[in-house]
Amino acid sequence: MSVQLNINNKDYVVEVAPMKRLLDVLREDIGLTGTKEGCGEGECGACSVFIDGSVVNSCLVPVCQTNGSKITTVEGLSNNELSKLQQAFIDCNAAQCGICIPGMLIAAQALLDLNPNPSRGEIREAIAGNLCRCTGYMKIVDAIEIAATANKG
Amino acid sequence: MITMPQFRVLQPENVSQAVEFLAKHKNLRVLAGGSDLVVNLRNKLFTPEYVLDIKGIKDLQGIKENQDHFSIGTLTTLTEISQNPFIKEIYPVLAKAAGLVAGPNIRNMGTIGGNICLDTRCYWYNQSYFWRKSCNFCLKKDGDICHVAPGGKYCWAAYSGDTAPALLTLDASIKIANPKGEKTLALKDFFVMDGIKKYNLESNEIITEILIPKASAGLQGVYKKFRIRDSVDYPLAGVAIAGKVDKEGNCQKISVALTAVNPAPVLVTEITDLLVGKKLTDDLVEKSVELARKTAKPMKTTLSTMPYRRHMIGVFVKQGLEEILK
Ligand SMILES: Cc1cc2nc3c(=O)[nH]c(=O)nc-3n(C[C@H](O)[C@H](O)[C@H](O)COP(=O)(O)OP(=O)(O)OC[C@H]3O[C@@H](n4cnc5c(N)ncnc54)[C@H](O)[C@@H]3O)c2cc1C
Ligand code: SF4
Ligand code: FES
Ligand code: FES
Numbered sequence: 001m002s003v004q005l006n007i008n009n010k011d012y013v014v015e016v017a018p019m020k021r022l023l024d025v026l027r028e029d030i031g032l033t034g035t036k037e038g039c040g041e042g043e044c045g046a047c048s049v050f051i052d053g054s055v056v057n058s059c060l061v062p063v064c065q066t067n068g069s070k071i072t073t074v075e076g077l078s079n080n081e082l083s084k085l086q087q088a089f090i091d092c093n094a095a096q097c098g099i100c101i102p103g104m105l106i107a108a109q110a111l112l113d114l115n116p117n118p119s120r121g122e123i124r125e126a127i128a129g130n131l132c133r134c135t136g137y138m139k140i141v142d143a144i145e146i147a148a149t150a151n152k153g
Numbered sequence: 154m155i156t157m158p159q160f161r162v163l164q165p166e167n168v169s170q171a172v173e174f175l176a177k178h179k180n181l182r183v184l185a186g187g188s189d190l191v192v193n194l195r196n197k198l199f200t201p202e203y204v205l206d207i208k209g210i211k212d213l214q215g216i217k218e219n220q221d222h223f224s225i226g227t228l229t230t231l232t233e234i235s236q237n238p239f240i241k242e243i244y245p246v247l248a249k250a251a252g253l254v255a256g257p258n259i260r261n262m263g264t265i266g267g268n269i270c271l272d273t274r275c276y277w278y279n280q281s282y283f284w285r286k287s288c289n290f291c292l293k294k295d296g297d298i299c300h301v302a303p304g305g306k307y308c309w310a311a312y313s314g315d316t317a318p319a320l321l322t323l324d325a326s327i328k329i330a331n332p333k334g335e336k337t338l339a340l341k342d343f344f345v346m347d348g349i350k351k352y353n354l355e356s357n358e359i360i361t362e363i364l365i366p367k368a369s370a371g372l373q374g375v376y377k378k379f380r381i382r383d384s385v386d387y388p389l390a391g392v393a394i395a396g397k398v399d400k401e402g403n404c405q406k407i408s409v410a411l412t413a414v415n416p417a418p419v420l421v422t423e424i425t426d427l428l429v430g431k432k433l434t435d436d437l438v439e440k441s442v443e444l445a446r447k448t449a450k451p452m453k454t455t456l457s458t459m460p461y462r463r464h465m466i467g468v469f470v471k472q473g474l475e476e477i478l479k
Pocket of ligand 4: 096099131132
């Protein structure tokens, strides 16, 4: 089927099998490989993207359900320059292998959009669906906390 | 690599169009939020020819007030239910259960109807086609033996939804649309104690609404679940309790339901019979715990052990009754 998508403020029309996963469409048909596949079963959050403002796991979304939707992937979080959130991840050494990071950034951005001044507990809850095998989460939580402070200042 | 098989997708705009499709096509599967179904399709646990994507039907979203009920559209997401101030206030057990499903992303996608219709789960079943094939499959799909209870012809796969037990304690019912029209069924009569049959829903039927009686509004509620990863997992044992005490401190209403320890969620009505009209004592708590433990029949369908899951049912019943009735 023909599917119309607005991804990171750019319009696309793709001709794809209706049950193809949004994750695969983003990576294979659009060429946006920032979004990662960790588990392919909804358990890790590496594939997180915004669809019409809410964060979902793109490995669980058949593309036919996104026709006409507005999608933001990790590539859409910055405009040439890194966002404060991305910079905070670098400054805190919050990434090791990095595969969970696109999902972490999306989940963190969703949190900061709603709650610019979250507690550490709220941060942990917001990234509950995002699995990281490397960091132990401390530095990721630090980075999100610092980004929140930077937002205020 | 696991690939998505090909399906024909139907996207009705309203319920009557959906029902027309249901009447016309036999080998069909309903798709709502997809958070359970997409994985199951990829693992070839379901092999329909058609997928009926109901996500675009606007009428099936949101919460409405009727004469004696509040009606929740089947497509209302778990995030909406867990955060809705009205639901939190009048049906706290439901808001809590919905808020403990999976993690935030899946709650944004998962619908309440999809949560009720969640497939039963088993270590031998929720695997890729390749994995299942290497074990000669099992009764529930493609095979003819049960690895959990090898001699039998019965499937023990555990019902693992979180909102159904909460809805059972609120005496909820569901509205079903089919080519003949509409019907309403009490949720407790919907579920079937059989890991394969699971529930009374024909292949040409869809759930449209969940109805919760106003008579259940204002009950206190708790929902507790045990899971391996507290951040995103399915329950391996879960308890929902709704109830209240009267002015004298006697139990006026109480309802206890279990999930994830049987092929269907169950109400432990014996606890209601035991406690109503009485003040909660340690002895009554112990008796209630025993009744719940007797109802729970977890089998070796998960990586956690059966005795531990049954033990946690007892712990949650004790904690929950004390929170509500003391
Ligand atoms: C990592 C992970 C963790 C999870 N953890 C939990 C958990 O802790 N607790 C829990 O309860 N669930 C959990 N789930 C399962 C699932 O995400 C939720 O149950 C969700 O609510 C399912 O809703 P959905 O709309 O996505 O359903 P779908 O996947 O669209 O459908 C699920 C099933 O219901 C049927 N169906 C859906 N809507 C209707 C309807 N209106 N009429 C008839 N049939 C219908 C479908 O045909 C399908 O068989 C988890 C899933 C994942 C991937
Ligand atoms: S309980 Fe037995 S039949 Fe049912 S899914 Fe598990 S192994 Fe298969
Ligand atoms: S790849 Fe989608 S949640 Fe893991
Ligand atoms: S940095 Fe490796 S998984 Fe998180």
